[in-house]
Amino acid sequence: MSFVRTLARPMLASSFVLAGLDKLKNADDTARQLSPLLRKATASLPFRTDDKTLARVIGGTQVGAGVLFGLGKFSRLSATLLTVISALNTFVEWRSADISSKEGRDARRSQLLKNLSLSGGVLLASVDTAGKPGLAWRAEHFAADAKKGASHLAADARKTTGKKLHKADKAVRRAVEQATGA
Template sequence: MSIVRLLARPMLASSFILSGLDRLRHADQTAKQLSPVLSTAVAALPFATDEKMLARVIGGTQLGAGVMLAAGKFSRLSALLLTLTSTLNAVVEYRTADSSTSEGRTQRRHQLLKNVSLAGGMLLAAVDTAGKPGLAWRAGHLAEAGKKNTRKQLKHADKAVRRVANEVTGS
């Protein structure tokens, strides 16, 4: 792992870890803040749950994914989960922010830009392969190797069939 990744991942994950801890500690407040989104999610889920439980799940997801990203374990999946939670947070904060005064609108815009920037950083982390080939490249490379192997086997089989056919007709 490069020194940049070694430093950048924990730096990027730190705000999500603290936010996840805060959301877990204050699940009632989180449920109240995220209520516009959580109420829709509760209605859509096939199993019985409440907004407070979903707030805890979001907090736990942020905490767990943040720790995993900081540790460099499952960093792409962790970054994707953090992108989803930060996007959810950005939408809710933007919708509930004060926009009645010019200061409120300025603060709302700054908060939105901060959240969009964090989501962008998480998206970059989600596609970072750390110098290793990605799954798409591996799948394409494996498919190409399979095609070559199949062609080679068909060629050998064709030669064997022709040899046997020549032996049978030539005898």
């Protein structure tokens, strides 16, 4: 891992870890803020659970993904999870912000820009391959290598088969000449 990644990942992850811990500690408040979204999520789940449990799951996921991202383990997966959670947080905070005063509207805008910046950072990290090829690149090059290998095999088979056919043809002609005396 490069020095920049070693330094930047924990810096970016710290905000998510602390926010996740806050969500876990204040699960009632988190459930109240997320209740419109959590009701829809609960309705689509095959099992029933309450909003507080889902709020804890979101907080725990945020802490876990933040720690993994900060440590550089499963960084693309954890960054993708953090992107989704960040988008969720951005929407909820934007919706629940107090806009009755100019200060409230300014705070709402500042919070939105902060959340969008964090989302952009983890979105970039979710596609960062750290100098290693990603799955799409590997699959594309594997297919190209397999195609190249198959064409080489086919050419070798044609060459080998052609030589053997040529030898067999000569042998048959000689046998026919000897048999007919011509």
